[in-house]
Amino acid sequence: MTETILQIKNLTKSFSGIKALDDVQLTIKKGEVHALMGENGAGKSTFMKILIGLLSPDSGEIVFEGNTIKNSTVNEISKRGISMIHQEILIIPELTVAQNIFLGREKEILGNKSGWLNDKNITIKAAEFLSELGVDIDPNIKMKYLSVAQMQMVEIAKAVSNDATVIIMDEPTSAISDREVSALFKIIRDLKSKGVAIIYISHKMDEIFEICDTITVLRDGKYIATKSASELDKNSLIAMMVGREINNMFPEPVLEKGEIILSVKNLNKKGKFSAISFDVSAGEILGISGLMGAGRTEIAEAIYGLSPADNGTIHINGEEIKIKSPQDAVANGIGYVSEDRKRLGFIPQLSVKQNLTLASLTEHCRGIFIDNQKENVAADQMIADLKIKASGRNQKVTHLSGGNQQKVVIGKVLAASPKIIILDEPTRGIDVGAKFEIYKLINSLAAKGIAIIMISSELPEVLGMSDRIMVLSKGIQTAILSRKEATQELIMKYAVQ
Template sequence: MSARPIVQMKGISKAFSNVKVLENVDFEILPGEIHALMGENGAGKSTLMKILTGVYERDTGTVSIKGKEVDFKNPKEAEDTGIAFIHQELNIIPNLTVAENMFLGKELTVGRFGVTKDKEMKRKTREYLNRLGIDIDPSAEAGQLSVGQQQMIEIARAVAANTEVLIMDEPTAALTDREIEALFAVIDSLKKQGVGIVYISHRMEEIFRICDRISVLRDGRFIGVERIAETSYDDIVRMMVGRQLGDRFPDREVSAGAEKLRVENLASKGSFSGISFSVKKGEILGVAGLMGAGRTEIMEAVFGYRKVTDGKLFIDGKETMIHSPTDAIRAGIGFITEDRKSKGLVLGMSVQENFTLANLKRISKRGVISEKEEARFAEEMIGKLHVKTSGRDQAVKSLSGGNQQKIVIGKWLGIRPEILILDEPTRGVDVGAKKEIYHLMDELTKEGVSIIMVSSELEEVLGMSDRVMVIHEGKLAAILDRSEADQEKIMQAATGGNKK
């Protein structure tokens, strides 16, 4: 690739409160290339992109656009220069239409009183969507669309602004397989139009499928840039973590004990019905299925978070009534949700406070919280889970996604659960942190903890599960033993091709 870079960043450094986050980092984007930006959680990827888009001010270094040095003071200046950032948390106003979201802040108006030209905005919205091969009604309410469709609106909005560089942060994290394919088609279309794309993702298979080059950061330093065609998975992992990771999954020796949990004919009106399964002590039951099949809803019902209209639940052979999460916690069940930011954490609270949210009894005496016990417990979990933090008083919202996930896990480990439900435990987590979570799961099962793991990553399901339960459209499609489970059988059952 000999074209002149659209973006060139040289010698970028940044520190927060004397803690170096980036140190002498170089990065460039060429027109019409898909450039992966990878690194472990906390490596500095998001900070680098926020410096590029004017969210943060750099301490040292230069940023040049088409050879001209720039100094953006805010994201609006970057956007006006042709740089758009589509964040993992989408900036869609749910109660506005697709067209209104497309022209938000740039409404087409007429007359002295600024009457919006609704028909014109809808016509232009359809034009921009059609240009990308996207079939969405401009009059539709944005909040009623899927996450994938909302993401397409953001991309179309960027294209409408004549974007030359598009930054995408974990774009497939909440998408179905079909939506991912649609996204890749749009990305390919943008590439052909000469748009440079920065693709931030922990999904290595996606990087090798669609990207042209990859730049790797480690601990805030630039490690190197490679052409995808000339590197390998092991090479990238070594660059990211500075060492060989070895096998991705622990070599599990399954020695499951007696039945711990049994669910019979569980149903929740409008979500799922006739769900029966069991989990043994020390076993990992993987739960697979397409997004929207009802996997999360079933786990919410087991945990008492969702109303059950039929069915029974038994723990250690005894029927147990669970009507609320409080009942579930008393019964020894922990639930690590897939949406850590809205359901798993209180982002404004500290690391310590989040760790102890589900463990107030453990750190209290006669109803009064012991500050000493709270601090001791938080320090214990920080060490056990290798959380990268400046201290237990740091706000959780300022941590990387992987470290936030470790805090969600640690919060529930504190109650010493006998049954632990993990819903998408490694979503948005780098390869090093993934391996730590897998080994932690393995250690818990050796201690007799029963684990139910919901995952959209088939490789993860196959690598960690002792048995696999497959859900299709709210129904139980199959339960497969480890020895017989493979990707083909799971997908066949998940798509309704194998009726139980």
């Protein structure tokens, strides 16, 4: 158990003068599950890209099974036995499970030199590896019919078939259910007992403490420490990651509430949700909680007109309105920050300024022409108000960190001066420090009298931020809890009802 299999020393990598990794080290022992932790931007992905040969380091040494690895390609490194399960799984959907497992290695694996394929052999071989992992997947089925969790299993089978001795898993649980997580953990423990080392990257603290033996923390591209998981707890780990203790993640709630602004009555959408009724007052934060598939995002999209409800009524300031498209919603003072920032949040080719003003462009124009001066002033104001860290208003959004991208998306919605804002998973994929800033921002919006609906999967977030919490289960609202009565246990009880 104590034999070192992979050792990385003094690794440094710069991008155009900025050090992404500065003298980083990592030691992986045979059969251990080693967590690599750090905020977004700490250098984890650059580190892993170097390890699997996608990037080459400026300096430093990688010793794997006693040999120094230098200038190796992705292929050579995977042949040596280091495999990575990427967060966004790389598969060919139209090929079968077996074809995917052996893709690119058909000749070597099957000892077949002719160039003709033998799908039967591939299938038999694939079945062997899958059953070795204890995974019940038909190797003949096309990849596109599998769930994300099953695809992950196939990726792991691929790594195992490659005789991987080190497997890197990047956020493996970000898109799978709790039950699938426990199946994954069983496989990880299995691999571990066979001496395979796992480098486990995740933001989810509970998982880290459940599955990992050792934890290495990076911060701002620097190595902070490596500790045994048993020496640490959540708070001390967060402190290592952010470099300071976060005692109170959530700002003080706003106490003054105004009149009811948004009133939703009996909203229905077939197959998605039914009989949804609630009110939100000025300055109030209504949390919406529920498990995956409970209909949270669907309700938000119905109110915003992205996917309107079948029936039911929406009143704003007591007046009934019809919302059939996002334009209707915006015209009625509703703003929406989607959970899917990349897909629905920003336009990657446009600058920070251009994204910030996208939803309110008609206010910065003379006739059909954009008023540059006005637009610049508005953008700079928003950048200052939201403390967006960018080199300037003309920087591209794609070059910002996740937290700052999220601020740009919120800024875009705010620029249209909404009375009601729906925030869907506002802190997803954002690191701890930036989360706190987003929370402060949300509270300051409430303080200005904006009615806020906040959907979140993170219970501490819902509990810490909301004045009231609506709990959903399978498309039905099972409770609306006040801040006082709400607890994690109570929310879960209603969520699984």
